[in-house]
Amino acid sequence: MLDIAEELDRWARQGREFAVATVVATNGSSPRQPGAALAVDSAGTAVGSVSGGCVEGAVYDLCRQALADGESTLESFGYSDEDAFAVGLTCGGVIDILVTPVLADSPARAVFTAACAAASRRSAAALVRVAEGPSALLGRALLVHPDGRYEGGLGGDLGLDRAAAEAAHAMLDAGQTGGVAIGEDGSRCGQPLTLLVESSVPAPRMIVFGAIDFASALVRVGKLLGHHVTVCDARPVFATRERFPEADEVVVDWPHRYLAATRLDSRAVLCVLTHDAKFDVPLLELALRLPVAYIGAMGSRRTHQERNERLREAGVTELELARLRSPIGLDLGARTPEETALSIAAEIVAVRRGGSGAALRGAQTPIHHDGARGPARRIGEVA
Template sequence: MLDIAEELDRWARQGREFAVATVVATSGSSPRQPGAALAVDSDGTAIGSVSGGCVEGAVYELCQQALEDGRSVVERFGYSDEDAFAVGLTCGGVIDILVTPVRRDAPAREIYASAFAAAAQGAAAALARITEGPRELLGRALLVHPDGRDEGGLGGHPELDRTAASEARAMLDSGRTGGVTIGADGSRCGQPLTLLVESSVPPPRMIVFGAIDFASALVRVGKFLGYRVTVCDARPVFATAARFPEADEIVVDWPHRYLASTEVDGRTVLCVLTHDAKFDVPLLERALKLPVAYVGAMGSRRTHLDRNERLRQVGVTELELARLRSPIGLDLGARTPEETALSIAAEIVAARRGGSGVSLTGAHTPIHHDPSKGTVGRIGSVA
C-alpha cells in the first residue's frame, strides 16, 4: 500500500477514516504484485488499484465492509469456470488481498500514519503485517527503520516482534517487498505465520553519461519510470540545467571520476551515451566492476567491437564484459532520440523483470513470468 502513500498520508493527516486493500500474494498471470493497493475512504472515494481493473468492484465492497465492522480480512480471488467473469479476473491468476480498516479507533492507525509519512517523504522504512495466522492479529503493524528503531507491534509475543523486525529489516536492506514465513517457534503463537513486508526506499538511481540529445529524452523516460536521474558530462557547455530541466542532478566532471566518488547500489542503472573512447573506456572499466543493475553503452557495432578490445587491454575480464549491454537498447528500429530512449528503457525493464524482449504476440512465455497456475472469481477468505 506504500505505492499510494502520498495520498494516504494526506488522508491520515486530514483525520479521514479509510480502508486499504493490499495485494499480499499472487500466482499465475496476476496483473499487480504484492504491495499494490486500493484504498476507499468513508465518503466512497477510491484511489489505487489491486488488479488493473479486474476485481476492483468486489474489493471496493470489501473495503466498505471493513470500514463498517472494523475487522481486517484476507480474501482470495482466482479462476473458476462458473464465475470467471463475475468478478473479472480472467487472466488465469490468483491474488490474495488483505483488507485493513484504518479508522480513528484502529490500534495501529498511528503506525500506518508513520509508514505513509515515511514513504511520502522518500525515507527508508519497512512495514510488516500478518497476512496468514490468527484472525485477531490481522491488521496489526510493525514499522522498522534503518537506524534500528521499531514502531508498533504485531500483538503477539515479544519474540514475534523481534523475529518480524529482523526479517523486515533484511527486506528493507535490499529494498524488497514480499511475503515472509515465520515458523511456529519464532512466532510463539503455536503455528507458522505469514507476513507481508513492504519496503519504502528512496528511488533507484539512473546515471546518464553524455549530455547529448539522446540523453535529454532518456532523462524524461527515466523520470517517468521513477528513477532519480543524474546527468554527468565533462563539458560544462553541454551539461546545463537549461538543456536537462527534468534531471534531478547535473554533474560537470569526468565520468569515471564522478562514478568513483558517488554512491551506487544493486538498483542503479548506468547509461553511457558518450561513445567516445577517452570517456567510455575508463568509465566502463570501473562500471563493470560495480554491483549495479544495468550497464549499457551507446555506439555502432564497430564502436562496440573496438571498445571491447580497448577494455580487454586495460584488464577488463570476459565475465565483466558479458555484463555490458552494447549496443545499448532493444531492437525497436528506433531513429529519434525519443524512440532510442524508449528502446533503452525497455531493455532496462526487461533486465529488471526477467523479460526476454520478444513480442508477446505468438510467444509462449508467461506475460508476468510466473509459471504457476491458479483459478478466477472470488473463492473466499483464506484467513
C-alpha cells in the first residue's frame, strides 16, 4: 500500500473514503510483489496496480464491494489457462490480495492516515495488518516507529500488539516488506495469524563520485530508480548545482574524505566515475570494506588492471577486490553518457534483484528475481 502513499495521503487529507487492495503473498511467477496496491475511492477513482493488468477489473470490483459493506476480505487469484475468460494471472503465478475499506468511522483509519503521511515524507515506519486470521481481526492495523513505539492495534490483546510491533520493528530495521506468522495471543504457538508488514524507509542512497558528463546522465537515471543521489567531486569548478540540477546534493570534497564522514546503509550504491588514480585508489580502498549494496568504477580494462594493482599495494585483499564492478555496467555496447548510465543502472538492478543480465529471449531462468526476499511464499507458510 505504501507504494501509492502520496496519493492516499492526499485522499485522506481531503476526507475521502477508500478501499485498498494489497498483495500480501505470491507464489510462482507474479508481476507484483507483496505490498503492491490498488486503491479505489467512493467516487470510483482508482490508483495503483496489483497485477500489471491481469486481475485489475476484479480487484476494482472487490474494492467497490468493500466500500459498500465495510468488510475486509482476502482473495486469491491463480492461473486462468483452463478458461480463457476466467479472471486470473496469465503468467502462471498465484497472488493473495487483502482488501481493506478505510471508511470515516473505520478503527484503522487513523493508522492508515499516519502510515501514508510517513511514507509520503519518506520517513521510516512499518504498517502492520492482519492478512489471515479471524474475520474480526482481518485488516486491523498498527503503525510501528523506528524507536519501537506503535499506534493503533490489531483488535486482539496487548500481547498480540506488542509481539506484532516487535516483529515489524525487526523488519523495519532491515527495510523489508512481507508476511510474518505469529500466534493470536502474541506467541509462536497460539492460533496462527499471518501479518503483512510494509516497511517505509528513506530512499536508498546513490553517491556518484566524479562530476563528469556521464555523471549527469547517471543522476537522472538514479532518480528514476528512486535513489537519493549525491554527486561528489574535489573540483569546485565542476561540482556545481548548475551542472547537476536534479541531484539531491552536490558536494565539493575529496571523495574518500566525504565517504568516510557520510552515513550509509546496506542499500547504498557507490559509482566511481573519477577515472583518476589519486581519487580512485583511496576512495575504493575505503569503499570495498563497507557493507554497501554495489560498488562500480569506470575505466577501460587496462585502467581496471592498473587500478587493481594499486589497490593490492594499498592492502586491499582479493576477497575485497571481488566486490568491485569494473569496468562498470553491463555490456550494452553503450557509447553516449545516457547509454552508459543505462548500462550502469541495469547492473545495479541486476545485483539488487539477483538477475543475470542475460537476454530473456530463449532463457529458462525466472523473469522476476528478488534475491533479498528469498523464495516466494503463500499465506500461512513460514520461513
